[in-house]
Amino acid sequence: MLVDDHAVVREGYRRLLEQQEGIIVAAEATDAARAYQAFKERKPDVVVMDISLSGRGGIDGIRQIRQWDPKARVLVFAMHLSATFALQSFRGIGCCPLNIRNDDRH
Numbered sequence: 001m002l003v004d005d006h007a008v009v010r011e012g013y014r015r016l017l018e019q020q021e022g023i024i025v026a027a028e029a030t031d032a033a034r035a036y037q038a039f040k041e042r043k044p045d046v047v048v049m050d051i052s053l054s055g056r057g058g059i060d061g062i063r064q065i066r067q068w069d070p071k072a073r074v075l076v077f078a079m080h081l082s083a084t085f086a087l088q089s090f091r092g093i094g095c096c097p098l099n100i101r102n103d104d105r106h
Contacts, residue, residue: 001025001026001027001028001029001035001038001039001042001044001046001047001048002014002017002025002027002028002029002048003028003029003030003031003032003034003035003047003048003049003050003053003058003061004030004049004050004053005030005031005050005053005054006050009050010028013025013048014028017048026042026044027039027041027042027044030053031053031054031055031056031061032053032055032056032057032058032060032061032064033055033056033061035047035049035061035065036061036064036065036068039065039068039069039072040068043069045073046073046074046075047062047065047072047073047074047075048074048075048077049061049062049074049075049076049077050076050077050078051076051077051078052078058076058078062074062076
């Protein structure tokens with residue numbers, strides 16, 4: 001499932017993911033509330049979520065999904081370059097960062 005408030009980003013991720021054998025994007029959502037509803041309806045294997053969603057935000061969306069299903073797997077992406085921001089954001093929602101990358105090339 002893809003969660004981002006920008007259609008062009010969701011489309012890019014969809015195209016990239018669906019080029020891989022065995023991957024199907026089962027649902028898309030534009031905000032945390034719709035993500036939670038889609039998660040309950042579709043029960044995807046993995047959620048790819050933007051942390052900076054408009055409205056309640058990705059952190060609240062992850063928190064709500066993981067309260068409903070503590071074993072939910074959520075892959076978060078963000079534009080934030082601050083490792084401190086990322087670590088503080090994940091406190092209390094049962095997530096741990098796998099890799100924090102600071103790339104100054106852009």
